Amino acid sequence: MTHQPPEVCCSDEHDPRSLTADEARRRIVEAVGPVTGRERLALRSALDRVLAEPVRSRIDVPGHDNSAMDGYALHSRELESGGRVSLRVVGTSWAGRPYTGRIGSGECIRIFTGAVLPPDADTVVVQERVERKGDIIHFDATDQKKAQNVRYAGEDIRAGQTVLEPGRRLTPADLGLLASVGVGEVTVRRCPRVAFFSTGDELRGVGEPLEPGEIYDSNRYTLHGMLTRLGVETLDMGVIRDEPEAVHRAFREAAEIADVVMTSGGVSVGEADYVKDALEALGEVTFWKVAIKPGRPLAFGRLGGAWFFGLPGNPVSVMVTFYLFAQPALRRMMGETPREPLRMRVRCTSRLRKRPGRMEFQRGVLEPAADGAWTVRSTGAQGSGILTSMSEADCLIVLPLESSGVEAGEVVEVIPFCDLV
Numbered sequence: 001m002t003h004q005p006p007e008v009c010c011s012d013e014h015d016p017r018s019l020t021a022d023e024a025r026r027r028i029v030e031a032v033g034p035v036t037g038r039e040r041l042a043l044r045s046a047l048d049r050v051l052a053e054p055v056r057s058r059i060d061v062p063g064h065d066n067s068a069m070d071g072y073a074l075h076s077r078e079l080e081s082g083g084r085v086s087l088r089v090v091g092t093s094w095a096g097r098p099y100t101g102r103i104g105s106g107e108c109i110r111i112f113t114g115a116v117l118p119p120d121a122d123t124v125v126v127q128e129r130v131e132r133k134g135d136i137i138h139f140d141a142t143d144q145k146k147a148q149n150v151r152y153a154g155e156d157i158r159a160g161q162t163v164l165e166p167g168r169r170l171t172p173a174d175l176g177l178l179a180s181v182g183v184g185e186v187t188v189r190r191c192p193r194v195a196f197f198s199t200g201d202e203l204r205g206v207g208e209p210l211e212p213g214e215i216y217d218s219n220r221y222t223l224h225g226m227l228t229r230l231g232v233e234t235l236d237m238g239v240i241r242d243e244p245e246a247v248h249r250a251f252r253e254a255a256e257i258a259d260v261v262m263t264s265g266g267v268s269v270g271e272a273d274y275v276k277d278a279l280e281a282l283g284e285v286t287f288w289k290v291a292i293k294p295g296r297p298l299a300f301g302r303l304g305g306a307w308f309f310g311l312p313g314n315p316v317s318v319m320v321t322f323y324l325f326a327q328p329a330l331r332r333m334m335g336e337t338p339r340e341p342l343r344m345r346v347r348c349t350s351r352l353r354k355r356p357g358r359m360e361f362q363r364g365v366l367e368p369a370a371d372g373a374w375t376v377r378s379t380g381a382q383g384s385g386i387l388t389s390m391s392e393a394d395c396l397i398v399l400p401l402e403s404s405g406v407e408a409g410e411v412v413e414v415i416p417f418c419d420l421v
């Protein structure tokens, strides 16, 4: 078992000046608005971008009544006699090459999936049910039904219908849908530009040797990954030393070129002074204590013309606060229609330790149980510096503020990562 150090002090958990996670998120998301600026993009380039205008279809999809199966198209009156039916095959309708002749009484045509159903036919009998000898087919009409195996014009989309609304982040299905109505270009919102940097004298870049007490800067890599997945434009500004001048300069430069400035580290109590001074001089930023674990300290506000997010320094905290607070705000800046991330209630197979007072986001792994139901297990040690817990996890286990832990077998709420990124 992994050793987990005890909490320093119980009263540490409860701070009446803290904001709840929901309140902090609400304030942040309500403060920001969509960026101005749009661009016109070819369909393939628009994947994961957010629509700025509705898209209407000018055509019916499908464009014609057509066959859903390979078989024979006929008029349903041929079925009325019941029993064994024999019909003469008078032509073929291929997908993309319709049959243009007539179909008389006692006749049918060969038809393939997606081929236009001629006006004289309303029913398709699948080929597996048919015995063919030369130009004549025979089948049993008893279990054949009028209008079967037909797809109707406009049954998916009607001409004039809005197929996608503004605020929609385009998925692979959406690209196909737009192509199916003949739309090759869309108007999307400009991507917000996010400048981000790490703060701390102890940080070194990968590839550099480590002196005693130094660590590698991992937050810039997790931030790069999360921001890139979200589809914003990223500006990696490197590591800023814990020096008032350097911090001031970095904040000023970043705010000039970006819509959002994001930092990690330097916002915890005792650390924040020079960061606070620089932020006070350049903008209006509030330092918050949010009643969550990990990631209690958080700074948010204006920095010149940009929005500022001061995320905590611990590697797990930076990721959790990004997903909880920065990502919904960035989605809103991208113009996306707000929606709650997917949450599920599953049985927890681990015992989870927790003290009341903060909402916790523990790391979990989803697994199917023998009965087929999904369960979640803890990744083990939950320290905010244990980045392996985040790497191993595929979900966050959300434990409410007042919870005092979970016994194995209890039901918990999880947020799967697949919907966060």
Ligand code: AMP
Binding pocket: 198, 199, 200, 202, 203, 215, 216, 217, 218, 219, 220, 264, 265, 266, 267, 268, 271, 312, 313, 314, 315
């Ligand atoms: P701070 O909020 O600056 O006091 O940082 C809290 C903890 O996170 C400290 O242990 C830092 O060394 C660590 N930390 C801060 N920034 C980073 C970073 N970019 N990469 C890895 N660890 C960091």
Ligand code: MG
Binding pocket: 199, 200, 201, 265, 266, 271, 313
């Ligand atoms: Mg620091």
